[in-house]
Amino acid sequence: MPRRSLAPRASAAGDGPSMTLAGQVLALMRNDILELRLEPGSKLLFETLREKYDVGLSPLRESLSRLVVEGLVVGEDRRGFRVAPITEEDFYDLASLRREIEILSVTRSVERGRDMWEAELSRAFRHMTELDAKRSDYKQEWSTRHQAFHEALVSACGSPRLLLLRRQLFDQFMRYQRIAPRHVWRSAFHDTDHKTILDAAIARDVEKCRALIKTHIKVSDVIVEAIRVLADKPVA
Amino acid sequence: MPRRSLAPRASAAGDGPSMTLAGQVLALMRNDILELRLEPGSKLLFETLREKYDVGLSPLRESLSRLVVEGLVVGEDRRGFRVAPITEEDFYDLASLRREIEILSVTRSVERGRDMWEAELSRAFRHMTELDAKRSDYKQEWSTRHQAFHEALVSACGSPRLLLLRRQLFDQFMRYQRIAPRHVWRSAFHDTDHKTILDAAIARDVEKCRALIKTHIKVSDVIVEAIRVLADKPVA
DNA sequence: TATAGATTTTTTATCGAAAATAATGTCAGA
DNA sequence: TCTGACATTATTTTCGATAAAAAATCTATA
Numbered sequence: 104m105p106r107r108s109l110a111p112r113a114s115a116a117g118d119g120p121s122m123t124l125a126g127q128v129l130a131l132m133r134n135d136i137l138e139l140r141l142e143p144g145s146k147l148l149f150e151t152l153r154e155k156y157d158v159g160l161s162p163l164r165e166s167l168s169r170l171v172v173e174g175l176v177v178g179e180d181r182r183g184f185r186v187a188p189i190t191e192e193d194f195y196d197l198a199s200l201r202r203e204i205e206i207l208s209v210t211r212s213v214e215r216g217r218d219m220w221e222a223e224l225s226r227a228f229r230h231m232t233e234l235d236a237k238r239s240d241y242k243q244e245w246s247t248r249h250q251a252f253h254e255a256l257v258s259a260c261g262s263p264r265l266l267l268l269r270r271q272l273f274d275q276f277m278r279y280q281r282i283a284p285r286h287v288w289r290s291a292f293h294d295t296d297h298k299t300i301l302d303a304a305i306a307r308d309v310e311k312c313r314a315l316i317k318t319h320i321k322v323s324d325v326i327v328e329a330i331r332v333l334a335d336k337p338v339a
Numbered sequence: 340m341p342r343r344s345l346a347p348r349a350s351a352a353g354d355g356p357s358m359t360l361a362g363q364v365l366a367l368m369r370n371d372i373l374e375l376r377l378e379p380g381s382k383l384l385f386e387t388l389r390e391k392y393d394v395g396l397s398p399l400r401e402s403l404s405r406l407v408v409e410g411l412v413v414g415e416d417r418r419g420f421r422v423a424p425i426t427e428e429d430f431y432d433l434a435s436l437r438r439e440i441e442i443l444s445v446t447r448s449v450e451r452g453r454d455m456w457e458a459e460l461s462r463a464f465r466h467m468t469e470l471d472a473k474r475s476d477y478k479q480e481w482s483t484r485h486q487a488f489h490e491a492l493v494s495a496c497g498s499p500r501l502l503l504l505r506r507q508l509f510d511q512f513m514r515y516q517r518i519a520p521r522h523v524w525r526s527a528f529h530d531t532d533h534k535t536i537l538d539a540a541i542a543r544d545v546e547k548c549r550a551l552i553k554t555h556i557k558v559s560d561v562i563v564e565a566i567r568v569l570a571d572k573p574v575a
Numbered sequence: 576t577a578t579a580g581a582t583t584t585t586t587t588a589t590c591g592a593a594a595a596t597a598a599t600g601t602c603a604g605a
Numbered sequence: 606t607c608t609g610a611c612a613t614t615a616t617t618t619t620c621g622a623t624a625a626a627a628a629a630t631c632t633a634t635a
Contacts, residue, residue, distance in 0.1 A: 122416060123416045123417060123587090123588065123589095124588075124589070125404075125588080125589090126416060148616075149616070149617070150615095150616080158589085158590090159589055159590045159591075160397075160589090160590075160591085160617090160618090160619095161397060161400065161588070161589055161590070162588080162589070162590095164397065164400075164401055164617095164618085165400055165401060165404045165588095166404075168361075168401045168402075168404045168405045169404045169405065169407070169408050171405070172405050172408035172409055173408055174500070180358060180359045180362060180617095181359060181595085181596060181597070181616090181617065181618075182596090182597070182598095182616085182617075183616070183617060196498050196499060196500050196501075197500065199498065200498060200500050200501055200504075203443055207439055262432050262435065262436060263432060264410070264432050264433065264436050265432075265436055268436075268504070359617090359618070359619095360618075360619070361618080361619090384585095384586075385586070385587070386585095386586080394619085394620090395619055395620045395621075396587090396588090396619090396620080396621085397618075397619055397620070398618085398619070398620095400587095400588085401618095416587095416588095417586095417587065417588075417625090417626060417627070418586085418587075418626090418627065418628090419586070419587060
């Protein structure tokens with residue numbers, strides 16, 4: 104019974120029909136890492152992965168290689184791979200670079216964005232804020248829409264490289280956000296940052312946007328605390 | 340007769356003794372691309388690569404996957420890989436992002452660098468300028484030392500992520516530089532930019548450093564012209 | 576001549592076995 | 606009990622074969 108966990112060839116969903124096996128595994132593993140289903144720092148055994156994703160070694164190896172360059176997996180020659188660890192140091196580094204990159208992206212986007220961009224941005228904002236809080240997949244869905252909002256914000260920046268990099272840093276940052284206890288998420292849902300950012304963007308106030316983004320991406324104490332807690336119980 | 344083009348296991352050089360085959364191929368291919376021995380935009384046939392690097396498919400595939408994320412190779416599902424094309428658009432994008440990243444790196448480095456950093460930077464500068472112009476491998480060697488100088492300049496920035504990204508962008512930028520005709524290189528050897536940058540860095544004049552780097556990384560007409568020439572004779 | 580369809584050839588993607596290496600366990604001797 | 610050599614086991618890395626897909630070629634027909 105092959106292809107257990109994977110779509111039975113050519114799914115109707117957005118993941119793509121003629122996608123290569125390695126590509127599918129890459130996407131799955133990336134999600135599993137970003138959503139902490141694969142524990143930070145944990146060893147990635149080929150045998151385990153082979154069962155989990157029901158593929159051979161070649162696609163696995165390929166996916167892992169790509170994830171190494173993306174910074175979500177670390178690999179040591181001849182002693183395998185592990186999920187990129189979560190450390191306080193790394194979080195500071197990550198936050199600091201993401202801040203700069205987001206500022207850069209938003210600056211250019213606000214400068215260059217046209218009507219279409221404005222409309223899409225507003226739409227993304229509504230889509231995020233009008234989400235029914237009673238849904239069972241609230242947290243998951245809010246994450247998606249939150250990401251979409253930030254993506255819409257910078258989408259007009261005009262630089263493929265910048266967009267790609269920004270997305271990678273955003274993803275990595277969200278992995279850190281996720282380790283925070285539940286009540287932190289609650290407050291995130293209701294913060295006023297995004298409304299303010301939206302208004303400044305529509306008003307084409309570049310300087311205000313930069314300032315807002317700068318404070319929006321913060322190294323919150325709660326997360327640093329969560330990192331410390333995590334560090335105390337070392338992984339396999 | 341296996342391992343033709345590769346070191347016969349455990350070389351004394353810096354490339355590492357216990358390096359994995361895939362790792363060696365990755366390094367070789369990266370160089371071949373950056374130094375234009377693999378033509379921009381050209382198709383990368385597995386059979387050809389297998390002969391060229393004398394390895395099986397697994398290490399090849401792994402290397403290519405990594406290079407895709409690094410931006411030196413592009414791959415389409417089920418129709419293989421090709422060397423990342425060189426285009427005018429991409430050059431502008433690359434230059435613009437590299438400029439920002441270099442400015443960021445140099446800023447932090449100058450702010451944080453200590454005596455050791457100063458010393459190393461000066462040493463790197465001398466090493467670059469005192470190179471014997473009569474050497475047969477002048478161009479190649481100057482490139483190496485030029486890269487080393489820029490690396491020394493930012494080495495104190497304190498962010499692994501930033502350093503990695505900077506290096507990737509630097510490499511990609513140099514690939515574009517290389518397509519310029521020979522006489523452009525000549526003038527690059529004798530420019531005064533680096534001396535000025537060195538002085539400003541040692542004097543801890545952050546603002547001046549930023550300004551200097553900003554103009555140092557320019558989209559020169561000569562290169563744009565070279566790109567256009569290249570675009571007229573399409574590749575295989 | 577142009578074109579659609581079928582056929583062949585070329586090329587890529589995947590698997591499982593085998594080789595190479597690292598990790599672990601065992602045991603004799605100090 | 607500790608240490609180091611040796612053997613055993615676990616894991617990673619690589620190869621070659623095979624399946625799947627895409628590209629190229631050919632052919633018959635309008």
